Amino acid sequence: MITLSDVAKKANVSKMTVSRVINHPGQVTDELKQLVFAAMKDLDYRPNVAAKALANNRSQVIKFFILEDIDTTEPYYMNLLFGIAKGLDEKQYALQLVTSRNYDLGNSDGYIITGARAKDQEWLDRLEKPAVVFGENRYGYDFVDTDNKQGTTMATEYAIAKNYQSLVFIGIDVKEAFEYSREAGFINTMQQHQMIPKIYRMANHSHLSEQFINDNWQKFARNTAFICASDRLAIGIVRGLAHHDAAIPNDFGVFGFDGVFLDQVSNPKLATVKQPIQEIGRLCARMLLQKIAQSGSPQGELLVTPELVIRDSMRK
Template sequence: MVTLSDVAKEANVSKMTVSRVINHPEQVTQELRKLVEQAMTTLDYHPNYIAQALVNNRTNVVKFVTLENIDTTEPYYMTLLFGFARGLAKKQYAFQLVTDPSKIEQGNADGYLITGARSKDYEYFDKLDKPFVLFGENHRGYDFVDNDNQLGEKKATKYALSRLYKHLIFMGIDVKEPFEYSREAGYINTLQQNQMIPQIYRVSNHSHEAQKVIKEHFNSFKKDTCFICASDRIAVGVVRQLLKEGAKLPADFGVIGYDGVFLNQVSNPQLTTVKQPILKMGEFLADMLLQKIEQSGSPQGEIMLEPSLVRRGTTR
């Protein structure tokens, strides 16, 4: 069986250095950490994280806390959760799913991943006594991982322009939250750079609400209009009502969604959308949370991953 001494010999460092790389990676340089990790890979050495947890008085359990109703968000959170679990598995961590905010601190855990947070929740987070990270950008200074929402809508808007749509309308989500502000900013800034005037409608994140807007204003929409939507759910409603009104997609009207998890594929025609790297974001969240636990709650900052544009049948 490969031992700590074997790894130290392979990396040409001391046993103490190997131990620090495993237990306190923040105390060694990145170059030294890579050297030891390469030796561990070469020798197929796997640290006993359960033993480490006992030594460090940890549970090796974290909580995945969702403050949204996951019954109505398609596989979005399930995909995030799988990525999170994959990241935790690297350090032999388990997670507990919490859907009731009042039970966040019940039972033992080393830290929390909090999803679906809104501005009204921030005051409560300041009272938590364990390390936590957020899924979703915020302006409060909390550590978080998200996709680059502004860049995503910038890509969508630029693509619509490249497909020669002359009128671009933004269908936003009616919430005063950082992610929505960023998506609107991506659309607005791109139009202003092209000397075009923004036109924005905001609805709750439900397809039937988007349908109401299209039905009410359809006669005012000109041909060669593309709807840039803040979610796939809104985009599905736009597509559905445009077809009911007899509009020609994508010849006369285009629609671009945002998320790229499930609805974009079941829509008919399938949605052009901005796809978030949700599985990857889950892994990054696990890495950030575990590192924060290792570093006794030290700030980790923010990670913004780049979304991609997926071209399908609702744009020409």
């Protein structure tokens, strides 16, 4: 039976180095990892993860809860899942996807949760194992999210710099922290430039924002930019403007928010605030594993800087 010592001898490193490569790869150089992995492959050595988990009273399973409807046409969750899986792989954890609130079925070491809303607070409070939320919240739950306020600040500053004279925010009609932050970024920036912020809210559906333009077309003069809280809303704005033969981006500009898929299928392609979804997923996994290692100690919040992607719906 091949042992840790055999791998260390084959790679010409210490047993401690082999152990670190297996258990804490982030603490080891790529060169050492390549040496150890090559030795493991040559010797057909496989770490006994199950035995280690049993000894530590761990299941090596993380449950990922999606508490909102999934639109299968959008690879948003595929990117998030890939990022989470990548983060969990670093510690040999398996991922279990759950799309209901049956939080205590089967064994696991902790939870990553997305799509949580204010109405889910009671359910979240009942969770008995370490949990991390993907999504800004103001209830004290550990979370990772895009810096939503910074994202709309960046988009608004860009639109002002490109000399759009009137700016309109198209928000999502939900009373949630991420939406408040996106609106705050827009409002604060407008006030700093002594401009009047105009805000409209609706459900996050493109047909509603398209209908909004059709119903209010006469209200919007040329040289207006729409800063939208999602790419879905932005696509509807683009369609509504196109229906009235508006010149985009010369007369009207449109900014989305997400940058996962819909921004690229829009015609013209959307300028957007791009969320680093895969990276956020990986950071959620890392935060949760650290929380588990620290016996559930609070981890706080982590806001990730988004990227401003300029495409054909905004002046360049």
